[in-house]
Amino acid sequence: MAEDGRRVGTTYGFDLATAVRGGPERWSAEVDEGWTVAGRPNGGYLLALATRAGLEAAGQPHPLAVSAHFLSPAEPGPAELETRRLRAGRRLSTARVTLLQEGEARLEALVTGGRIDPEAAPGWRRAGGPPELAPVEACLPGRPQLPSGVPAKLLNHLDLRIDPATAGWFAGHPGGRLEMRGWVRFADGRDPDPLALLQAVDALPPTSFELGLAAWAPTVELTVYARGVPAPGWLACVVRGQLWQGGWFDEEAEVWDSAGRLVAQSRQLAGARAAS
Amino acid sequence: MAEDGRRVGTTYGFDLATAVRGGPERWSAEVDEGWTVAGRPNGGYLLALATRAGLEAAGQPHPLAVSAHFLSPAEPGPAELETRRLRAGRRLSTARVTLLQEGEARLEALVTGGRIDPEAAPGWRRAGGPPELAPVEACLPGRPQLPSGVPAKLLNHLDLRIDPATAGWFAGHPGGRLEMRGWVRFADGRDPDPLALLQAVDALPPTSFELGLAAWAPTVELTVYARGVPAPGWLACVVRGQLWQGGWFDEEAEVWDSAGRLVAQSRQLAGARAAS
Numbered sequence: 001m002a003e004d005g006r007r008v009g010t011t012y013g014f015d016l017a018t019a020v021r022g023g024p025e026r027w028s029a030e031v032d033e034g035w036t037v038a039g040r041p042n043g044g045y046l047l048a049l050a051t052r053a054g055l056e057a058a059g060q061p062h063p064l065a066v067s068a069h070f071l072s073p074a075e076p077g078p079a080e081l082e083t084r085r086l087r088a089g090r091r092l093s094t095a096r097v098t099l100l101q102e103g104e105a106r107l108e109a110l111v112t113g114g115r116i117d118p119e120a121a122p123g124w125r126r127a128g129g130p131p132e133l134a135p136v137e138a139c140l141p142g143r144p145q146l147p148s149g150v151p152a153k154l155l156n157h158l159d160l161r162i163d164p165a166t167a168g169w170f171a172g173h174p175g176g177r178l179e180m181r182g183w184v185r186f187a188d189g190r191d192p193d194p195l196a197l198l199q200a201v202d203a204l205p206p207t208s209f210e211l212g213l214a215a216w217a218p219t220v221e222l223t224v225y226a227r228g229v230p231a232p233g234w235l236a237c238v239v240r241g242q243l244w245q246g247g248w249f250d251e252e253a254e255v256w257d258s259a260g261r262l263v264a265q266s267r268q269l270a271g272a273r274a275a276s
Numbered sequence: 277m278a279e280d281g282r283r284v285g286t287t288y289g290f291d292l293a294t295a296v297r298g299g300p301e302r303w304s305a306e307v308d309e310g311w312t313v314a315g316r317p318n319g320g321y322l323l324a325l326a327t328r329a330g331l332e333a334a335g336q337p338h339p340l341a342v343s344a345h346f347l348s349p350a351e352p353g354p355a356e357l358e359t360r361r362l363r364a365g366r367r368l369s370t371a372r373v374t375l376l377q378e379g380e381a382r383l384e385a386l387v388t389g390g391r392i393d394p395e396a397a398p399g400w401r402r403a404g405g406p407p408e409l410a411p412v413e414a415c416l417p418g419r420p421q422l423p424s425g426v427p428a429k430l431l432n433h434l435d436l437r438i439d440p441a442t443a444g445w446f447a448g449h450p451g452g453r454l455e456m457r458g459w460v461r462f463a464d465g466r467d468p469d470p471l472a473l474l475q476a477v478d479a480l481p482p483t484s485f486e487l488g489l490a491a492w493a494p495t496v497e498l499t500v501y502a503r504g505v506p507a508p509g510w511l512a513c514v515v516r517g518q519l520w521q522g523g524w525f526d527e528e529a530e531v532w533d534s535a536g537r538l539v540a541q542s543r544q545l546a547g548a549r550a551a552s
Contacts (some may be wrong), residue, residue: 108372126518
């Protein structure tokens with residue numbers, strides 16, 4: 001810590017794992033083996049990494065809207081990020097980011113950044129507040145190994161508590177709906193910020209697990225809106241899908257902070273096929 | 277018509293207005309003055325135009341997931357589209373599209389295309405079907421002029437019927453919620469297809485009108501998933517938002533075809549400020 005109490009540098013895992021070096025249009029990074037499930041980097045983690053480069057290129061502090069298409073499976077190890085600023089405004093700037101490994105594009109993202117006022121209050125919000133979610137102490141702690149024995153190293157970094165109502169799959173009795181609810185925070189005590197919301201929307205297990213589709217669910221597209229600066233503490237994550245058809249399903253996530261405010265919305269399209 | 281009854285070429289307005297010429301990585305098009313509201317090209321129309329170029333570049337018939345960031349206001353007149361194929365697969369291909377006018381980027385989109393099986397049946401879908409919506413004959417026909425006198429030429433091409441429950445703004449009594457529901461079809465009898473769904477998700481007036489925010493609502497980001505090949509006939513569009521805060525609001529659209537199937541989902545982040 002510096003003499004005035006500010007943290008100098010950082011020792012938090014999320015900041016280290018999403019660090020980018022270089023610029024202004026070409027960055028290098030390390031896709032961290034610790035942020036994987038079944039050896040595959042988590043989609044929300046990759047999106048946060050790409051967005052850090054995108055915000056540097058855009059020259060804005062917070063991600064407002066980030067859209068990514070996943071092009072080929074990423075792996076732990078070195079990565080390059082190519083960025084290009086597409087719009088530079090006072091209120092909004094936009095950058096394109098391509099994340100490559102060994103010359104092959106893994107994902108491409110569009111990042112629109114700006115400054116989110118931490119004091120902003122809703123002009124209007126849908127009544128109801130955070131959807132129904134069991135209290136933290138009644139939820140099941142995520143473990144860094146799935147029931148099948150597959151390693152989920154991501155859960156060494158994320159403290160996950162899953163609502164028992166959506167954890168049927170864990171005991172071999174999937175609930176039969178595209179639904180997953182739970183609480184998320186960083187295991188090392190890092191407070192959430194707008195960048196962390198990109199991780200939070202994709203932290204829970206795929207809702208397809210609750211349809212009994214236990215295979216990896218590769219994301220095709222993931223869009224995240226950060227709607228507020230989250231208060232310290234647990235994030236409540238509520239994820240629902242509408243339709244599984246033709247091998248594809250959708251997932252809509254809402255993230256609510258400890259002050260009961262909606263701080264992020266996301267949607268993704270992912271693949272899931274029945275075991276043959 | 278050809279002798280076997282297939283239409284040769286097309287005279288439908290939507291196909292003419294979204295035509296692109298050239299390729300393989302540079303296309304020209306005309307942003308059609310007829311697809312505007314208050315002189316501004318409709319966002320869904322621009323997205324459909326960009327997606328046509330993107331699908332050509334991707335070499336796939338249908339848009340599965342399309343994400344666009346709007347960079348500067350487009351205008352009627354000539355446009356260039358730059359495309360780049362990012363991934364070429366059997367099942368999925370992805371292209372980047374930049375739409376430019378006078379050398380300035382108006383929007384950039386990522387288009388992941390594939391082939392949607394028209395016979396695909398849901399492996400699972402959320403119970404409930406299309407949300408509550410008044411029957412077509414009980415809805416208010418959209419007119420090519422807003423109550424304020426502003427021209428909405430788009431409505432010469434789109435036959436819009438607005439649910440009276442979300443048309444309070446039209447008579448000066450906005451309903452007070454981010455909500456808009458209605459029916460959409462092409463005025464010239466063109467049947468809907470997956471490309472047309474990109475237009476349909478952004479066809480209704482902005483939900484912000486129902487908050488009494490009657491000014492233009494510029495879209496920052498718009499993502500659309502086509503989930504099915506729509507049956508001929510009316511499309512039911514149901515649009516809801518969660519939060520208006522800090523000058524931004526979200527809109528989630530669902531589009532259901534005449535057979536009662538969910539055929540598209542979208543979300544957008546747009547700007548709306550209170551009159552000062």
